[in-house]
Amino acid sequence: MKKVILTFILMLMMSALSAITLEESIELAKENNKELLAEKSAFRSADWGKKNALTNFFPKASFNSTLVRIDDDTYDEAMQVMNVPVIGMNGFPTGDYIQFSSAYMGPGFYKTTYTNNITVQQPIFNGGKVILGYQLAGLAKKQAYLALQSKEKDVSYAIASTYFGILKLQDLKTLSQKSLESTLSHLQSVQKNYDVGTAKRSDVLQWQVKQKNDETALSEIGNSIDELYSFWQILLGKVEAEEPSKIDVTEYDSETLQYSAMERNELEKAAADFLAEVEKTSPTIQTMELAGKMMKKNYYMAKGEFLPSLNLQFSYQFESDDEFDFDGDDNWNLVAAFSVPIFTSGTNYSNLKKAKYDLKKIKYETESTLENYMVAAKNVFYKLITKARTVEDNKTALEFAQENHKIINELYTQGMVTNTELMDAEAMLFGSEMNLVASYYDYILLKYEIKKYTE
Incomplete structure (x- = not known):
């Protein structure tokens, strides 16, 4: 007997050790859940995108090296020496000749030419594209962060x-x-009564039918638990998930009692306070507002296409000869490129119009979505109140069912009620117990659904 008790205690301890709380489950999912990991990667990508946009303000330097090889025929033709007659003061040839070759017209003509230079480019003004691009990248980073929050x-x-x-x-x-x-x-009990002739065959059959129904219901619940465990493992990102830690649902009794006792004016005030918090803290609303800001930046960028642009480029060449030794004649040049769009076949104008109506579109969509979102938030709040009242109603219903079950059982033992009435009392009792359990969990889950609407 002691071994049995010890084994039972050890099993309880092992079960307690493998149990996991809801908070631990959420933290574990944040570490392993693939959807969350994808959103975290998207946020890091947006962060680097903002840093990349910042680099557009700074100069870009590049080292350029080229090798040019001329074919033999072209080289020989260029190196060919020609005799050019000398013209005297009287306009007639003097009989003298000057040797001339096209290869000697420039600084040097080589069969293989190596050219090395360094180029530095600095944007000065490009219609506001650089600063708007940086601002857009910042908004994109914030959008990625809000998306991460929403996914969490x-x-x-x-x-x-x-x-x-x-x-x-x-x-x-x-x-x-x-x-x-x-x-x-x-x-x-009924079978024994039937065997001694004090019960009907139909009474036995009714309980046998109920037995099969109870066994079927028990099997279906077991299958549903297995299905949820499979989904549970996916959410946690683990092959084997721990057992959820048991909770005492009666800890929420004070909340459900408080909500169910609220008067109409109290409910309206509580709903107004909740909706005010939603407007201030909801990541979804912030994302909608952010989409409008990004579209406005795109509109400004389209307007910037009509503005001139100014860019500087400095190039320093330190070699252009037939030897790759980074040594040779050097030269440099500084270019200030100024450009004004005069005629673009309507491209800039059509892009501006498109951006303008895209901005209006996102504005109307945001207003419509916001209205629907606030209605949904309000409905969730009142649904929480309804669930709280359902819990309290089911408590009362269970008390009535327990009292009814007790009375029917006493009457049944006295032979004053039928077998069917006893079965009805049984079904009412267990149905009330199940309804109360379900209503508790529905209320608790709705509290977590409400958290989706606030920070």
């Missing part, structure tokens, strides 16, 4: 939904097992 909330809610879903099904499984045990007990 989605994953946290998915974790909570699965976590509480498993716990709810486990509690329902316990109640189903309890219901099955009660059914088997009644079946055994």
